[in-house]
Amino acid sequence: MKANCWMGRNTVEVQEVPDPRILNARDAIVRITSTAICGSDLHLYDGYIPTMKRGDILGHEFMGEVVEVGPEVTRLRVGDRVVVPFPIACGNCAACEHGQFSVCENSNPNAGMAEKLMGYAPAGLFGYSHMLGGFAGGQAEYARVPFADVGPIKIEDDLPDEKVLFLSDIFPTAWMGAEMCDIKPGDTIAVWGAGPVGQLTVACAYLMGAEQVISIDRFPYRLEKAKRAGAQTLNYEEVDILDALREITAGRGPDGCIDAVGMEAHHPTTALHAYDRAKQATRMETDRPYALREAILACRNGGTVSVIGVYGGLIDKFPMGSLMNRSLTLRSGQCHVQRYLEPLLGRIRDGDIDPSFVISHRMRLWDAPRGYEMFKNKQDDCNKVVLSP
Known part of the structure; x- marks a missing residue:
């Protein structure tokens, strides 16, 4: 598959990388239909977040269609349309039980790295350094989603991607x-x-x-x-x-x-x-x-x-x-996204707000390097870039 990869400070490249696969019984694989460049991605792009490695797949705002599920996934089925929250949460630890999903105690396999800098480790995040889990991000054609019964929210009506995509983060x-x-x-x-x-x-x-x-x-x-x-x-x-x-x-x-x-x-x-x-x-x-x-x-x-x-x-x-x-x-705090998904989806459905008003540019995935440069340097009044694989 194609994915947007961090190649060093101020450099990203869309490369051919291996397709993700099920690694845990609670995983799902999502075919991405829309993804976005976040202002937080620019901190990675500028080289200010430690523990990035050349070739890491970026992106933590994405949604798409479930194409495969692990044997222990019960809430999602192949064909479901979902928005994926950027923090990865197990749903069972003390933090998750208190609704503090971005500090999940079980989703960051590299907790020791974060503890050296932060004292305790926050949750794993998609596409946001090895200190925060080393998980491949969503600026790609497909993504592996751990704890798939806890994170993604199903979009069961005809709301377009752009109206619901930003439930993933912003x-x-x-x-x-x-x-x-x-x-x-x-x-x-x-x-x-x-x-x-x-x-x-x-x-x-x-x-x-x-x-x-x-x-x-x-x-x-x-x-x-x-x-x-x-x-x-x-x-x-x-x-x-x-x-x-x-x-x-x-x-x-x-x-x-x-x-x-x-x-x-x-x-x-x-x-x-x-x-x-x-x-x-x-x-x-x-x-x-x-x-x-x-x-x-x-x-x-x-x-x-x-x-x-x-x-x-x-x-x-x-x-x-x-x-x-x-x-x-x-x-x-990093947002406890899972806590807000249902009520905020309700706000969108009821017409209280349409978050898509922030979008200024729409590009194909392979235009991601140009999107990053435009967003960073505020070219062409670039406010928010949405990428379509």
């Missing part, structure tokens, strides 16, 4: 990011990052009852999409974000601040950004946390900072004094 991630702010009617929420996750977070916050959502970015086309989702927008290259948020909230600060940026945050006008770039380039700091720092400083006293942007390791100049002294709550 729609539930956005929902969880807003949910972690415990939004109440009348709240003001600020979202750092107006990429696809940030745009969906704006929509989710309004569905939860926020009165005002503020989207922060620097690319006009992304801010325009956030504005269409209902946000007031701020371009951080044109205004001082802390001052602007104080003015908007009458000096109080947002009730919730959501970091939908993560480890490669950008800010062009500060010495701190130059410091982060230098330390990251020399691997003295793995992540650039400018958006996270700003979200903490901007949040009102007693408010909540929600972190859904991906971080890989260690950060510097963390404003712990602000967090502690102002009674802030910090909440974070």
